[in-house]
Amino acid sequence: MDTGKVRKAVIVGCGAVAESSYAQALKQVPNLRPAFACDVDRTAAERVAAMLGAQVADYAEALGRSDVVIIATPPASHFELARQAIAAGREILCEKPFVGTGEEARALVRESAERDVSIHVGHFRRCFPALRAARDLVGTGLLGRVAKLEVVEGGRFAWVSRSRYVERDPHGGVLFDTGSHGLDMALFAAGLDAVDLTVEVERVRRDRPEPSHELEADLSLLTGAVRIPVRIQLSRFRALANRVRISCEAGTVDVSTSPRDRFRVWGPLGSTVSYTGIRQPDFQTTFLEQLHRIFGPLTGGDEFAAQRFVNLTDILETVCLAPGEAL
Amino acid sequence: MTRVAVVGAAGFVGGAVIREALRRRYEVIAVARATSHLHLKRYGVRCLEPAGVDDAGPLDAVINLAYPTGGSNYDVPERNRALLGTIERLAGSGARVIHTSTLAVFGFGLEKPIGLGPVPFHRDFPYVESKIAMERMLLRRFSGRDLAIVRLGNVWGPASAGWTAGLADKLIFGEPVAVTGQDGFSNVTDVANVASFLCHLVEGALPACPHFSHLAEFAETRWSWWLGCLAGVVGCEALSTATPPRYSASYRQELRRILSRFAAGALMKDVGSGRLSGSWWRTVLRALPPAAFRSLKRWRSRRSALAATAPDAGDAGFFAVMSCPTAFTADGLAGWQPVVDRDASWRRAEEYLREAGFGSPQR
Numbered sequence: 178m179d180t181g182k183v184r185k186a187v188i189v190g191c192g193a194v195a196e197s198s199y200a201q202a203l204k205q206v207p208n209l210r211p212a213f214a215c216d217v218d219r220t221a222a223e224r225v226a227a228m229l230g231a232q233v234a235d236y237a238e239a240l241g242r243s244d245v246v247i248i249a250t251p252p253a254s255h256f257e258l259a260r261q262a263i264a265a266g267r268e269i270l271c272e273k274p275f276v277g278t279g280e281e282a283r284a285l286v287r288e289s290a291e292r293d294v295s296i297h298v299g300h301f302r303r304c305f306p307a308l309r310a311a312r313d314l315v316g317t318g319l320l321g322r323v324a325k326l327e328v329v330e331g332g333r334f335a336w337v338s339r340s341r342y343v344e345r346d347p348h349g350g351v352l353f354d355t356g357s358h359g360l361d362m363a364l365f366a367a368g369l370d371a372v373d374l375t376v377e378v379e380r381v382r383r384d385r386p387e388p389s390h391e392l393e394a395d396l397s398l399l400t401g402a403v404r405i406p407v408r409i410q411l412s413r414f415r416a417l418a419n420r421v422r423i424s425c426e427a428g429t430v431d432v433s434t435s436p437r438d439r440f441r442v443w444g445p446l447g448s449t450v451s452y453t454g455i456r457q458p459d460f461q462t463t464f465l466e467q468l469h470r471i472f473g474p475l476t477g478g479d480e481f482a483a484q485r486f487v488n489l490t491d492i493l494e495t496v497c498l499a500p501g502e503a504l
Numbered sequence: 505m506t507r508v509a510v511v512g513a514a515g516f517v518g519g520a521v522i523r524e525a526l527r528r529r530y531e532v533i534a535v536a537r538a539t540s541h542l543h544l545k546r547y548g549v550r551c552l553e554p555a556g557v558d559d560a561g562p563l564d565a566v567i568n569l570a571y572p573t574g575g576s577n578y579d580v581p582e583r584n585r586a587l588l589g590t591i592e593r594l595a596g597s598g599a600r601v602i603h604t605s606t607l608a609v610f611g612f613g614l615e616k617p618i619g620l621g622p623v624p625f626h627r628d629f630p631y632v633e634s635k636i637a638m639e640r641m642l643l644r645r646f647s648g649r650d651l652a653i654v655r656l657g658n659v660w661g662p663a664s665a666g667w668t669a670g671l672a673d674k675l676i677f678g679e680p681v682a683v684t685g686q687d688g689f690s691n692v693t694d695v696a697n698v699a700s701f702l703c704h705l706v707e708g709a710l711p712a713c714p715h716f717s718h719l720a721e722f723a724e725t726r727w728s729w730w731l732g733c734l735a736g737v738v739g740c741e742a743l744s745t746a747t748p749p750r751y752s753a754s755y756r757q758e759l760r761r762i763l764s765r766f767a768a769g770a771l772m773k774d775v776g777s778g779r780l781s782g783s784w785w786r787t788v789l790r791a792l793p794p795a796a797f798r799s800l801k802r803w804r805s806r807r808s809a810l811a812a813t814a815p816d817a818g819d820a821g822f823f824a825v826m827s828c829p830t831a832f833t834a835d836g837l838a839g840w841q842p843v844v845d846r847d848a849s850w851r852r853a854e855e856y857l858r859e860a861g862f863g864s865p866q867r
Contacts, residue, residue, distance in 0.1 A: 329861030332665065333514065335539045344542060390542065410861055414543055416669040418861035420676065429865040433677055441676055441740070443865050448740060450678030 183208050184268075184472075187239035189258055190250030191216035191225035192339045194272055199249060200228040202465045206472050213239035221339065240265045245472070248272060251342035252353060256281045259296065263288050269296040270471055274357040275483065277348045279491040286484045297481040300361045301467040306455035307440040311423065311430045312366040314442070314451070321426025323367045326398075327408045328359035330434050331417030334390070343388060350388030351411045353493055359434055360409065361489050362421045366432060367405075370485045374400040376492050381501040390414060391504050394496050409496070436463045506530040507563045508706060509594045511587070512570025513551075514540030516664055517604070517656075517698055521567060522547050524699035530706070533560050535570075535590065554590045563599040565706040566591055571638065577630045584634050588641050600650035602705050604698075605639050607657050607691055607720065607832045608632045613824035614691075620716045620835050629821055643714060650713060652705045657720025657832050658825065660730075660849065661695030662856030671731065672862045675738050680745035681731060686827035690730055692722040694849040697842045704840045717836035722846050724831045733850050737857045739864025748823035 186209050188195055195214075203211045213234040214226035222233045236258070240246065246262040248255055248271040256276045262269045263285065275298045276282050289296040302308060315323065334343075334351075342349040364370040378396045383389035390413040398405045410417060419434045429443040436457040439450050457463050470477040506528070510521050513534035522544075525532045532549040541551045552560060568591050572583035595601050609623045609632060610616040616626070622643055623636050639653055660667045674681050682688075701719055731742040844852070857863065 327861070331860070333540070333543055384546075414546070415663040416665040416860065418669075418676075419673065420861065422865065424865060431676060433673070437677055439677055441678065443739075448864075 183210050184244035185210050185212040185242065186245040186247055187211075187213035187215060187234065187236075187243040188225065188229070188231075188247040188249055189215040189236050189239070190248060190254075190272070191218070191221040192249065192251075193336060195225050195249045196228065198461065198464050199247060200225055201461060202468050203229060203247070205465055206468045207474055209245060209468075209472050213243060215239055218339070236261070240267060243267060245270070251338075251340050251346060252277060252348045253342065253346050256285065259285050260288065263292050263294050263296065266292055266294055268294060270299055270468075270481075271296065271483070272299045273361070273486075274348060274353040274493065275486045275490055277353075277490075277497075278494045279487060282483065282487045282490040286487060289483065295478075296483040297471050297478065298483055298486045299467060300358065300365075300481065300486070301460075301464045302358055302362050302434070302436075303365055303480055304457075304463045304466040304470065305362075305432070305436045306453040306457060307437045308362055308366055308421075308432050310451065310453045311432045311440045312368070315366055315423055315425065315430060316368055320428040320430070320442075322403070323369070323405055323423060323425050325406045325408070325422075325424040326363040326367060326369075327410075327422040327424070328356065328363050329408075329410045329418040329420055329422075330355050330359045331391075331410070331412030331415055332419070333415070334413035345388065347387040347497060348493075350392070350497075351390050351413050352387070352392050352394075352409075352497055355413070356392070356409060356411050356496075357489060357493055359411070359421055360407075360492055361486070362432060362434065363407070363423060364489055365480075366421065366423050366430065369398065369400065369405070370488055372400050372488075374398045374488055374491075376495040378495055378499040381496055381499045382504040383501040384504045386501075387497050389501075392496075392501075393504060394499070396492070396496065398492075407492075436460060506565070506706060507533070507561070509533040509535055509552075509557070509560055509563050509566045509599075511535040511554075511566065511568045511590060511594065513549075514543050515569060516661075516666070517569050517659055517695060519547075520661070520695040520699040521569065521702055522549060524696075524703050525706075528703055530703075533563070535560075535594070554586070557590055557594050560594055562596065563594060565600040565602055566594045567702055567706070568601065568603045571631070572634050580630050580634045581637065584638050584641070588638065588645065591642070592645060595646070595649075600652070600706065600710070601642065601646055602652045602654065602702055603638070603642055604702070605635050605653055605655045606632075607655050607718070608821075609636050609639065609655060610832075611824070612821040613688075613828050614830040614832060618718075618830070618832065620718060631821075646714070648713070650710060652710055652715045652717065654702065654705070654717045654719055655832075656698060657691040657693040657718075657723055659695050659698055660692045660722075660853065662852050663860070664695065667692070668734075668853050668856065669860065669862070672734050672738050672857055675731075675734055675740045675742055676862070678740070678743060680743045680748075681826060682727060682742060682744035683748050683823055683827040684744040684746040686829070687726045687728045688826050688828040689723055689831040690725050690727045691720045691825075691828060691832040692725060692730065692849075693720045694722070694842070694844045694852075696844045696849075696852070697721055700843045701837070701840050705838065711836075711838050715836065715838070717838070718832060718834055719837070720832040721834055721842045722849065723833055725846060727826050730850075733854065734857070737854055737864075738862050745823070748827070749820040 211229040211231045215236045216222035246267045380395045382393045384391040394409040423430045431441040438456045439452045469475040514536040534544045572580045
């Protein structure tokens with residue numbers, strides 16, 4: 178919400194996402210001033226601080242002097258850092274993946290509500306025009322009830338993670354890293370991000386124990402008496418279809434995992450492409466829109482509220498813990 | 505045991521070359537940026553970064569698949585020279601150098617005369633310029649040495665992000681993939697054939713020094729054939745456009761256009777958007793009055809920020825390829841025969857497309 182007051186922000190975690198995305202975007206958010214940069218690696222903190230025109234600070238010190246906390250560290254540290262920020266009464270934007278377990282996600286949601294603190298999760302693909310339009314279409318009910326979800330995403334992995342958590346942390350594999358994006362798109366478009374559901378895993382195949390680099394999973398989401406099958410196929414090594422498919426009783430929607438201005442709708446007689454008329458030239462534009470929705474001046478910040486990512490975290494945790502066959 | 509270094513090993517062709525080399529029981533050293541080593545580790549080969557290639561030891565051949573990609577177009581010549589340095593250090597005094605270039609050295613739409621020999625330098629898209637420049641640098645540096653330059657057609661195959669997966673994706677999301685009334689020669693080569701041919705060049709004597717090859721075994725198959733096959737799998741028809749973006753390779757035209765709307769911001773936008781290469785940019789700078797030159801030089805420090813907005817080669821090049829009126833006839837193949845014919849190539853691609861999630865919904 179735009180209150181007109183300039184709020185000071187601290188970014189904790191000055192690695193790849195801070196440099197490539199936040200350093201550019203934060204300066205373009207009205208009424209938000211990036212004031213502090215924190216990292217266990219002081220050189221990294223200095224680099225991002227210089228890009229933002231901010232000061233290097235220790236996290237505890239920065240918490241005491243900021244209004245907003247941006248958590249952009251590797252996922253293993255999200256829970257503890259968010260908890261400290263809630264205790265300090267600060268508004269939070271936590272980079273995806275949110276946290277490693279559903280229990281942690283619920284705890285943060287509960288504690289933030291108790292302290293009346295806003296906590297958001299950075300799933301910027303929710304700003305893809307095609308995804309939002311597909312969600313609206315599915316939400317009208319014209320295609321009938323959601324019957325199946327598919328998430329297929331793969332390509333050569335070249336993300337420059339300085340901490341190398343993507344190779345070491347069980348929550349840094351392709352499931353939490355890439356899969357969290359695609360699964361969130363599917364839940365968002367299907368309207369399943371904020372309903373009560375339970376997860377049952379049927380089969381998981383992965384190339385190695387988590388963090389895996391290639392993974393296939395079949396699972397079901399149970400909401401009330403309805404069972405919705407979900408198929409996940411992810412790879413860090415080879416190109417896959419890179420689409421999210423929401424199959425409904427009377428039609429199917431395909432949405433690209435890139436910020437496209439269009440999506441495809443399939444029906445019994447064939448298919449057609451539906452155009453949104455909104456072009457986002459690159460990921461950075463989408464990323465900035467996310468910040469504008471969360472911090473103003475755009476509306477729609479509620480779509481990034483942490484309680485909307487508890488289901489996603491439950492799914493990721495359940496698949497991550499499921500014993501897998503070799504892929 | 506034959507020892508081979510594959511430079512640019514992490515790409516689509518690199519994976520196929522590594523698999524073929526291992527099948528032939530070569531010892532393979534994969535050279536790629538550290539960010540790609542995760543991808544390469546699964547082959548069980550030794551991985552080196554370009555800065556560490558002095559540790560490679562004596563080699564029988566160096567296969568170069570790399571070219572400057574990503575980052576700022578301004579730095580393309582500099583990165584090309586660094587790549588040449590890597591190849592030189594790997595080759596030492598005796599290894600054969602097998603360099604993969606592209607049919608695009610004759611223009612994306614093969615507008616220039618095609619010949620099995622050196623190509624004169626001309627101004628073009630940064631990708632094309634960098635490929636021509638590297639060919640010329642290698643010819644100078646490895647004069648009298650074992651050098652093979654292989655100009656590849658459009659490399660297609662399972663998991664090709666540029667063609668197989670890329671075209672299927674465009675079909676699904678309704679993007680035009682052809683120019684109305686201009687069904688171009690596809691000039692396709694299958695990645696398995698590329699890998700087989702490159703390994704063929706590692707073994708035995710080269711027919712000439714330097715030796716040139718043009719590889720596009722399915723050159724005469726029109727794009728409409730491949731697109732028809734793809735449409736059958738994804739369940740979406742291929743769309744065409746009557747008004748493709750203009751593809752111009754005329755330096756004079758470009759210079760006139762730039763100078764007619766002279767402004768520092770506009771010039772830098774051209775560099776940032778990928779239309780102009782760094783070398784072209786410097787040529788423009790030298791043609792300007794000293795005061796304007798000094799003014800523009802100040803913009804140079806902003807090039808890294810501009811790089812973030814630079815797209816790929818661009819749609820103009822893509823449509824020139826899709827409507828190419830000329831077949832890139834295979835030549836200089838030194839007794840090699842393809843291991844995959846066109847039907848087998850499509851079957852492999854089709855299997856991949858279905859397995860990788862490109863199929864239409866089963867209802």
